[in-house]
Amino acid sequence: MSVTDNITLNIFKLLGYIWQQRPAERQAVLSEGGNFPTDGYIAQGFCRVSGAEHSFLPEDGDLAAHLDGVAVVVLSQVNYRTGKLRDIAATTKLINDHGAEVIWDLAHSAGALPIDLNGAGARYAVGCTYKYLNGGPGAPAFLYVHKDVQDGGWQPLSGWHGHASPFAFDADYAPAGDISRFRTGTHSALAYTALEASLSLWAEVDMQALRDKSLAMSELFRECLADSLEAHGIKDILNP
């Protein structure tokens, strides 16, 4: 995991990194219709410079039916508008079994529910620290690459902070041997300091207890809402 840049840049870096390693017959990037727009915007921007084809998975579309020729998929674990929660383990397996990779956007799940990327078999993920993680405005994002796939080549924004020896000032780029290769250039030290203060509190939080409380509060809200709707003769609209 590297805390670096913003989500948009991190998606671009991962797209470029995965793209260089794709099987030649896979020429497409699939992003999610109805996702937070920047994920689609940067996927389209990446396709313009790489020559990849871009398409959108329709909201509630059948993912398996859209994976032909796809090298990379960009998906959110939690949809920012609907709250729909995807199963990372099952979805990653489905996509990998079809020969593609997936970049998970955790912007609406990091700090809201327990996430086990390793356990779920995820290889690539991004997320922000300025929402539930309370890093404050301008807080850096994060980027996750599974240890087994950290040595796959260059990421396209090959800056000095991702160099194997940044202070050797070599003319030629050589990627760092670990997750540091996904860094670009200088960051805001002030933003990191604010985030560190927040994360020191988060270190004390039991994520499962937080999730249990969140579900209990949502259930209470649903019950209260159902009662007041029923008083107006409206029934059964809260059941998914």
Ligand SMILES: Cc1ncc(COP(=O)(O)O)c(C=O)c1O
């Ligand atoms: C799901 C999701 N992806 C991406 C972004 C954009 O992130 P950034 O501004 O760090 O590029 C947001 C911002 O709210 C978001 O909610």
